[in-house]
Amino acid sequence: DAGVIQSPRHEVTEMGQEVTLRCKPISGHDYLFWYRQTMMRGLELLIYFNNNVPIDDSGMPEDRFSAKMPNASFSTLKIQPSEPRDSAVYFCASSPSRTGELFFGEGSRLTVL
Amino acid sequence: GDSVTQMEGPVTLSEEAFLTINCTYTATGYPSLFWYVQYPGEGLQLLLKATKADDKGSNKGFEATYRKETTSFHLEKGSVQVSDSAVYFCASRSNFGNEKLTFGTGTRLTIIP
Numbered sequence: 001d002a003g004v005i006q007s008p009r010h011e012v013t014e015m016g017q018e019v020t021l022r023c024k025p026i027s028g029h030d031y032l033f034w035y036r037q038t039m040m041r042g043l044e045l046l047i048y049f050n051n052n053v054p055i056d057d058s059g060m061p062e063d064r065f066s067a068k069m070p071n072a073s074f075s076t077l078k079i080q081p082s083e084p085r086d087s088a089v090y091f092c093a094s095s096p097s098r099t100g101e102l103f104f105g106e107g108s109r110l111t112v113l
Numbered sequence: 114g115d116s117v118t119q120m121e122g123p124v125t126l127s128e129e130a131f132l133t134i135n136c137t138y139t140a141t142g143y144p145s146l147f148w149y150v151q152y153p154g155e156g157l158q159l160l161l162k163a164t165k166a167d168d169k170g171s172n173k174g175f176e177a178t179y180r181k182e183t184t185s186f187h188l189e190k191g192s193v194q195v196s197d198s199a200v201y202f203c204a205s206r207s208n209f210g211n212e213k214l215t216f217g218t219g220t221r222l223t224i225i226p
Contacts, residue, residue: 004156031212042218043157043202056213091156100145100164100206102214104156 002026004105006092012111018080021108024073025094033102034067034077035091043091049075082112115140119203119217126193126224134188134220136177136203144205146170146179146186147214151200160188160201195224 005024013019025032033048047057052069060067064083069075079086089109093102120135138144145164149157161170166181175190186203203217 043216045213048212050212056211093156095212098212100147100162100212100214101159102149102157104158106154106156 004092004094004103006090006105006108008108009106010109010111012113013082014113015083016081017112018078019082019086019110019112021077021090021092021110023075023077023092023105025075025092026103027073028096029094029103030097031095032069032075033093033095034075035093035104036088037091037107038088046077079110082110084112086110087112115144115205115207115215117203117205117215117217119201119220121218121220122200123221123223126222128195128224128226129192130224132188132190132193132197132222134201134203134222136186136188136217137184138186138203138205138215139184140205140207140215142208143181144207146177147204147206148175148177148186148188149202149204149216151202151219153199157202193222193224195226198222198224 007022034046036044046059047067049069067077089107091107093104116139147162148160150160151157161172163170163179169178177188200219200221202219204214
């Protein structure tokens, strides 16, 4: 079975540009999570969805960040406009109901110059 | 709110040494507890878990026991290998309907031959 698929794996962009990260969760999983990982702050939960509905977006840093899940097989995390401090590895993870076990993608490494 | 504290790294050991990585938690009630491992360039993957007090999770020679009296979930392995070099994350999840995992800061482990 395919795991969680994220794209792009690497993104280098300039400050002010729009960035869109994509995620395809594992089929049949009810939950989808977006995390950000940096050396300074470690692993931070940005937002998570249940059955395509956002449940908790309290970790989204500011209005420049937005996430959508239009259907069960696709989610996006958008940053507009991007800033150098957004440089990080962004992980998407999915989970079947009520197990607590997250399946992570390989991450999207974002560098904002 | 819930929190997880794990020993700071980095930890460097010789092959076949005994490993302990400490983890303590604070939570309302009795959460489920997890250890995740992140190999270089990859996303996190579940190593083991325990869902109630006195449960022992085990996988790939690693073990951790859910200790309610000390609110701990220390990770142990009797004889480490070079291939165990990775970053290890302790995590908790409330059992009150919230699917969020609270992660510790991670402990980087390096095993030298």
